[in-house]
Amino acid sequence: MNNNETVLDVTASEKALITIIPPIIGAILGWYIPTILEWIIKLPFIPFQGILEWLATLESNWIPIISTILGGVAGIFFSNFVFHEILKIIVTDEEVKLNIRKSVEIFKKREISSIYMEGKQLVFLNREGMELFRGHPDYKRQLIIEAFKEHHYPWKEEDPFEDEYQRWVPGHPGLPQYVNALLAAREQALIDEETKEAKILRKDLAKLGVVIRDNGKRQYVRMAKR
Incomplete structure (x- = not known):
């Protein structure tokens, strides 16, 4: 921070933890993979059970070492993913x-x-x-x-347009047909848990002046002043 700048970012200690912890956990899980596999194959309705049983029967001193290395590498990739997603x-x-x-x-x-x-x-x-x-x-x-x-930005304790949102239903009478079509597609994306598609459709609707608030799989909408 300087006199004219405030930075919100992970601290040095948080960066160290994000860098170190996932590879360590991945390596530990990798070391115990043979034991974990023996436990998993006893569970009912496990997919690829035949492959898992075959892996569990492999007897080699290299198996724990290889799985430890792979677990550590997976942890490194996970750490990089976390850093990639931090705002x-x-x-x-x-x-x-x-x-x-x-x-x-x-x-x-x-x-x-x-x-x-x-x-x-x-x-x-x-x-x-x-x-x-x-x-x-x-x-x-x-x-x-x-x-x-x-820095004297207009901070609000809640959405200043709180009272303008309406529950969206198919064929909403207060919205154009093409907006209803996009909202219907987005609701289906929410139901199907297609997060990326839902975000894209939110941006497309925002260009049309539609502001959305999600409540689970339900959408509440308002039209911005154009």
């Missing part, structure tokens, strides 16, 4: 910079009318009430609030 937030008096998945998004303070937390998600709205950003930061809520308030 880094840099707040200044003029803009917010968001770093995630090797991409950078920048939002000028003048573009933002509201910032709030919806559950564990951080949301930015523009002056028309449309979503500029929605993401899941891995930091305590209070740290996030303090970072934005310190």
Whole structure:
């Protein structure tokens, strides 16, 4: 942090834990793979049981060593995945910079009318009430609030358009047919747990001025001012 910048990122100790712990756990699990396999094949309705039984019958001093190495490598990949998914937030008096998945998004303070937390998600709205950003930061809520308030951003305790959401149902009479079609496709994606597809459809709908709030598999919507 300097006089004009607040950075929300994992600490050095957290980075060390993320780097070290998964490979260690992976290596330990790998060492005990033969014992774990013997326990798994006793469970009913296990897929690929024949292959698992064959693996469990292999007798070699190299098996635990190889599985330990593979477990450690899997842990390293998992650590890299975690780092890849962490949202880094840099707040200044003029803009917010968001770093995630090797991409950078920048939002000028003048573009933002509201910032709030919806559950564990951080949301930015523009002056028309449309979503500029929605993401899941891995930091305590209070740290996030303090970072934005310190730089005088319009922090809200809840969605300022809270009362405008309506439960979406197929053929919603207040929405155009093409919007209902996209919402129907998104609801099916939620039911099928196709998270990536649901996110893409949310962005497509946002371009049309549709703001969505999810409650389980249900969608609540409002139209932003255009």
